[in-house]
Amino acid sequence: MGFISFLLMQMLAAYTVLVEPLVRTNFHRMLKKRLGVDASARLLYYRTQVLWELSWVVVLVIILLPIPQPLSWIGLTVPDPIGWIILLALAFGIGLSIVLLRRNPGAMNSMQLSLEKQSTVLPSTPSERSWFAITAITAGICEELLYRGFLIRYILTTFPGLGLLFTSIISGVIYGLGHAYQGRRGVFQATLNGFSYAILFFLSGNLLSSFGSSQPVAITGSLIPVMVFHALAELRTLWLWHPEDKPKKKK
Numbered sequence: 001m002g003f004i005s006f007l008l009m010q011m012l013a014a015y016t017v018l019v020e021p022l023v024r025t026n027f028h029r030m031l032k033k034r035l036g037v038d039a040s041a042r043l044l045y046y047r048t049q050v051l052w053e054l055s056w057v058v059v060l061v062i063i064l065l066p067i068p069q070p071l072s073w074i075g076l077t078v079p080d081p082i083g084w085i086i087l088l089a090l091a092f093g094i095g096l097s098i099v100l101l102r103r104n105p106g107a108m109n110s111m112q113l114s115l116e117k118q119s120t121v122l123p124s125t126p127s128e129r130s131w132f133a134i135t136a137i138t139a140g141i142c143e144e145l146l147y148r149g150f151l152i153r154y155i156l157t158t159f160p161g162l163g164l165l166f167t168s169i170i171s172g173v174i175y176g177l178g179h180a181y182q183g184r185r186g187v188f189q190a191t192l193n194g195f196s197y198a199i200l201f202f203l204s205g206n207l208l209s210s211f212g213s214s215q216p217v218a219i220t221g222s223l224i225p226v227m228v229f230h231a232l233a234e235l236r237t238l239w240l241w242h243p244e245d246k247p248k249k250k251k
Helices: 003-034 041-064 070-074 081-103 105-116 126-158 163-177 180-203 223-240
Strands: none
Touching: 003 041, 003 126, 003 163, 003 180, 041 070, 041 126, 070 126, 081 105, 081 180, 081 223, 105 223, 126 163, 126 180, 126 223, 163 180, 180 223
């Protein structure tokens, strides 16, 4: 690994832990200030998010250039069958939850009230909904490259004795802190999501196939199922959030 690649790796790891939560919080604070005076504030917010997350990919490409088998290093590999099976099950669960909620007015009303707390960052016009979808897909790709592909490999390389469970927990906590702008409840939920994404990442690789083997097998994961599931989980909000349907608060 070249010096520039090594230096960028340390800087990106430090950025993920120390800077990213502050940047996200600042973006959110600016959005709240501008919403009342700028009708295009959300569009600017979404576009900024997309460009900002794509900038991680540029840095990751520079880091990966001198690394042998860079795609495998970061987890861009074809998943094992178990990975596809888990992904299909999770995607089915997301789709089923949407159908059941939309068929139940009471549950849909409760969901609308729950999402109302996040209304600052949720779309309210057709153009905003289009850009929200682009942002969701971008997050599914870029956040997984950073928090699962890069960060998990970095942790395992730097602290090889931690093991998969602690690595998954640490990466989940860091991912949760990146959502500090959502408050304590949002951080907790994001931490659980990050931990779940990490487990799915490992299960989609050769982890299960290594059990019972007498030969040491390098632990690898696959980001593809995680990316798809992450994007679908983000898009689920778009399918459920309809601000034109004014929810009635329960008495």
